[in-house]
Amino acid sequence: MRDQLCEELHSVSAPDLARLVRELIIHQPHESDVQSDTVTTTALIQVLDGDRQLESRVCRLLRLRDGRAAAVWRGLAFAIGPGDTIDISESGVPPAECLPAAAPSPHAGPGLRWGLVEGAEEAWVLVAGSVAERDEMAYRLRGAGLAVLRSGAWLGEPTDGLEPDWFVRIARPAESRSLAAALEAILGPRAAAPPAAGEATEDLRRRLVKSELERARMEAAALGAEVERLKTDAANATALADRVARLEADLARAEEQLVHRQPATTPSVEASPTIQPAPRLARRIQEEVATVLQALLPGVRLLRDSLTVASVEFRDRSGFYRALRELTEGGPRLPPAWKKVRAAEEWWERHVSTGEDDSGRAYARPAPCGAGWDVLLSDKGSQDRDMIWLRKADR
Incomplete structure (x- = not known):
């Protein structure tokens, strides 16, 4: 085989051999052409190690699986923070596990459905959805400079036209600016109660009455238990017993409304196209x-x-x-x-x-x-x- 190749090379004239070499050099792919499909966009990034700045470098941009923008530094992708910075003291992600920078965010779409309950020194930002949406909201609030104190499951009642699943408790900022306006700039518009129409109106009305009925049962049971625990003080227990009696009367009226399927306390669709949720907060x-x-x-x-x-x-x-x-x-x-x-x-x-x-x-x-x-x-x-x-x- 080797001798045959040598004979074929000897049979090629010198001009033809030079022409073949030139064509190989011209058509050989350049390294930048090979990488052009993988490199998306770049940006000047400030590289931090905790509180210490290491350098400023042009880095390739990608997108993490949770939707956050990231920059590649020394073989790992780090989430981009405020001011186009990355902190290498945090954990990095291999670029192979990331999405292209131009890929749509996993959270693109309607946006977060959130509400707000304000306290004296703290506030509860409420969100309806999954744990991932709760964590995304906490990440946005931290990125905007707000102090996130705690997050967990919301055990209160619907508020602001929203039936929340989670809360993120934050410290109220020192500025005099409206907290609700500041949060709308970070999270987008607050949630609004969806309108009900058509054939679903009656089912929605029944569900509201059932919800009120169940809540009244639970509150009556809770207050009854409190009365039992505190009945040693007869004078004060009488006031609580009156509250239980009023709740039981409300419960009886709600049951009667449910039987007739015409709740007197629920506004009709013609009178109000939007059915209001339960009273604000618990x-x-x-x-x-x-x-x-x-x-x-x-x-x-x-x-x-x-x-x-x-x-x-x-x-x-x-x-x-x-x-x-x-x-x-x-x-x-x-x-x-x-x-x-x-x-x-x-x-x-x-x-x-x-x-x-x-x-x-x-x-x-x-x-x-x-x-x-x-x-x-x-x-x-x-x-x-x-x-x-x-x-x-x-x-």
Whole structure:
């Protein structure tokens, strides 16, 4: 075979051999042509290692699977942060697992359906959808410079025309600008209640009545349980029993409306094309907590957003009531469940069950006037922030 190739080469004239060599050189693909299909777009990126800036470099751009833009640096793709920066102290992703920069975002489409519940120092941003949409919202809020404190399942009632599945709790920014306007600039327009029309109107009306019926049952059962636990104080239990009676009357009316399939309290489609959701936030639950404290524990004063935390983040508040009762009946010495807070001299701390786990935290101190207790209800995830707040409150 080798001898045959040598004979064929010797048979080719010198001009023909030179021409073949020139054609091979001209048609050989250049390295930049081979890479032109994989390189999409580039940008000047600031490379950070934590708080330290390493360099500025033109990097290839890709898109992570969660929709975030990314830049490739030394063989790994890192998410692009504010100001066209990447932080190599965070975990990188191999470029083979990324999408082209021009690929549509996995979250492209209608956008997030969100609502807002504002507190004194904190706010709850609500979202309807999956865990991925909750995490996307938390990522956008952090990227805009807001302090994200905690996220979890929403246990309150529908609000702002939205039936939320999750919440992201944030600290209110110091600026005087409207928080709702600031969030709309980050997340887009707030959710609106979808209109009902056509044949689905009657089914929607029935579902609303059933929802109200189930909620009334649950509240009546909860208040009945509270009455049983607190019936030792007959005078105060009478007020709660009246509330239960009113709820049971509402329950009977709702059942009657459901039987006749013509709820008197539901507006017709002709009168209002948009059926309004349940009352804003868990107001009845908040009123329940406030009534119990005012009637049975008048010496307890809730601080900050404790009332909102108890009504929307606690599935069962019996542990919270038990902790407050220990304060009022403990005398000069608190029960062993209360521990002294080392970081704040005047404060005591106790673990409180949320109905799902023991992540609740109650902080208490004697009231400055000497009668009663100041109480802050929070959660384990906000402990560092709460310690700073307690030290400030000591002053």
